[in-house]
Amino acid sequence: MIKRVIVIGLLIMITFLANGCWDRRELESLGLVQALGLDLGPDQKGVTVTTMIAIPSELGGEEGGGAGGKPGVFLISMDAPSIYEAFNLINTTVNREITLIQNRLLIIGEELARHGANKWIDNLIRYREMRRTLLLFVCKGTAAEILHVQPQLENKPSEYVNALVALSRRTGMYPTVTLNDFLKHYEAFAQENYLPLLDKYQRKEGPETPPAENQAQSGGGGSESGTEGASPEKKPQKQDDVRFIGSAIFKKDRMVGTFDIYETQILLLLNDEFKEAMLTVEDPLKKGNYVVFKLLATAPGEIQYRRQKKVDQFSVQLKLEADLLSIQSQIDYTQPKLEKFLGRVIAGEIKNRVEKAIKKAQQEYNSDVFGFGKKVRRTFITSGDYEKYYWPGKFKDAQVNVDVKVDLRRVGVQFQPPENR
């Protein structure tokens, strides 16, 4: 009898306990933030937080929203002294509790990044809902503007950016950086930070510009300027898109400059994050023509470090592979001898770019984004010695020798180019 009473008592207790008394959160009561934008507040001290909140009823069914359907998210911005206070402020108008548990993107406005991120870093990592797998971006203009861009191919803007980020390994034109990566570099004295840089981009539409030219401009030509693709004149009635235009370079917690997409490829190459990209060099034997190839990083680059008479010396050795994609000049490069020659030409071009990028980082930004400091750190036995050496102050005067070797491995499905006889 007593046993039965106890069992019944327990069962009743369980019904109360199983409610999840304190930490119960109904899904319907949550405002799931999909992307977060941070801009410098109007008073230069606070922050303008833009949240992109999912509207579950519109995100739901696959068949419900096609292209041109409702965006499925809505945006709201608030000025506040801190990120989380802004959430509370947003909750004075939004009826769902703002939560970051689904947030994957954080876009930082350029002004805020240049102003210094230190204040906000702690804000980001201390809160338990903020995950270290969060993807970070810097954008030209304000993050609010970028978040307002409605992509055409996808309904959900955050999914759009996610997919775009995944493409980074196909082009190497912008890095992917998580909050964890950022923090790893942040205090280690060994490497400065870089983040992907976003900008608004106006598509060239309709018949006035042929699509071929559009491709040539944004796709390569080996030119230095990657920003060319973004049209300078901005007509408000035209629809905007988001575009990666390279990377933002940080020194300590401040953004100090930018690398364009080609410099970013070099940056990723030296960080062993580069996978492959289509590139173009001018034909060495017939000027005015291009040789198009796919550059593959198959082996990690080697960086060796020596300290001689207080001078830091590095030798960078890159071993790359290339697959031919197109020979415009009709010269048959598909012979072992010419292949080697072409490999040397490509290597020369890449070496040139690497040296330029390193020089830019040293002289303009004084920021070791390439991670040379990691090699320096290895040579010290105790952390005290290493911190005393203060590598960030010495990067500027380091000597870097670059050696690039490119092997042409494959030529596609064709040997000789078609001849014009």
Place this chain on the structure above:
Amino acid sequence: MTKMSSEEKIGHHEALSLLVIILSAKVFLSFPRNMALLGDAAGWIIVFLAGIYSLVGYFFLSALLKKYPGKNIIQIAHQVSGGICGKLIGAALFLFFLMTTSLYLRQFAESFILAILPRTPISVITILFLILLVYTALLGVETLSRVAWLLGPYLLIALIIIFLFSLPQMTFDHLVPVLGPGPVPLIKYSLTHLSLFSEIILFGIIAPLIRSREKINRIGLYILGVAVVINTGVTILTTAVFNYVETQKMVFPVFQLTRLVAYGEFVQRVEAVFVFLWFFWAGIQLSGLFYGAVTSFAQTFRIKNYRPLTLPIAVLTFTISLIPASMTETVELGDYTTSPSLISNYYSIAAFGIPFLLWLIAFAKKHLGGVTND
């Protein structure tokens, strides 16, 4: 001489897994962070060295257990040093188990609040845990050690899964400078932080219950060996994934590690699964330590049946666990910051000093002849 409830006997596998779980549960707490604080990138060397010193410390314990077969450390203390001294030593051990149980309980409760239950009051989590502890203590160490042997392999597999998923994130560049603060501080810290493996003293309590007596000595060595490997491994892992500067600043590094686990688009946000891992881990560890507290009290005052003591000691544990005002205070008290706290020193003395002292007395008695009564 009092005997523990004679029906309790445990196998050597069970004892091994129970003690390993108890010794390595701290890796889920601030342990990796404290090691990074002490030794920068070389925190793992401190753990490793401390483990080796503990082996030396364990030698005295095992010598005692061999010399007085069938008796646990408190009974040995009674026999070797006489009534009052034996009681004092027993009380010291009781205090040790009480403190470790309370402080680990508090820290695990805090980690659950941080990980999954941010709005639940801490007392609720602690009380629910204590219900579990009281229950396992009533069932006895035989049941507990069987549970440990049953779950141990799965817990280890889960830990290995975390390890494997973190492999892509690891860079050995984060383990330099190799010697961290330098060789002298490393040796010094590993000596002052012997308490890293202080829970091995529980082996002194349960060893007489092990069925195969000839294996006792070896099991102790295996326990320390496996625990050193796990603790050192996790310290290396966290430092290699986050660098040492980052690890120094994290409250629960392994929790952050599980939050990084992602494999493709599908396997993501799996830390909720791993919360179960450390719930089981914590449950077994705390039960073991709580059992240690209860039995050491019973043994000290020669109480034949320890079971009525569980509830009062649970209340005591609850109260002590709520003494630290904040989480930082708990971490400082329970764990081991740069200069070892009073409690941390006390842990080392209780775990390694007492067996050494008893061994000295026993040695002196044997060689100086029958000066004292036997």
